[in-house]
Amino acid sequence: MNGLKLNLGCGEKRFPGYINVDKYGSPDIKHDLESFPWPWETNSVSEIVLIHVLEHLGKDVEIYFGIFKEMYRICNHGAKIKIIVPHFRHEFFYDDPTHVRVVTPLGLQLFSQRLNKLWVEQGAANSPLGLYLDINFELKQTVIKPSEDWFRIHPDKNVDVRLLQQESNIYNNLIEQYDMSLEVIKNSNEEAGGKV
Ligand SMILES: C[S@@+](CC[C@H](N)C(=O)[O-])C[C@H]1O[C@@H](n2cnc3c(N)ncnc32)[C@H](O)[C@@H]1O
Structure with missing residues (x-):
């Protein structure tokens, strides 16, 4: 593309x-x-990567929304956005005072108009942010990286992801990071089916 x-x-x-873009240092664009x-320009971008960045941005929720509105504006239909963030229950997240925003798979799914419409039909309480903000992203993939602590308890390299998620609801430091892939949907007739 x-x-x-x-x-x-x-x-x-x-x-x-x-x-390569940053606020500091000597990137291509500061x-x-x-x-x-x-x-x-609007519709000029086909791929964005944010690697250990989004958790540093948008302490003010309107700024956070502004970031998603700008990503939506500059991307073309079908553009890919890769987001890697530390898991909010891992010390890599809460030890850094510049981490100001929790980013989760469900938090990104709030920007899916397909799911928003489904939730409205079902009377679910999830905020239909895609509809409110006039933006539309589908979460296409989430890869969960287990931590060293997890592997100390469960040395098997074939990770039982269901158990990992269940245990992570109770204990800290089991998931190190989320690696999530979004797709930008601008032509809703071709709306790609993501998983809930
Ligand atoms: C944890 S570092 C990750 C750097 C790089 N992506 C990596 O994986 O090594 C976070 C980066 O986000 C940048 N950053 C933080 N707030 C920013 C902002 N408001 N605008 C642009 N860049 C910002 C920081 O300068 C820093 O380089």
């Missing part, structure tokens, strides 16, 4: 073939991602 590829909050990890509008 044609379009720009952005590595937002790149830090020192600059990727070839991407426009920009504060909490300041709008972002310096890219």
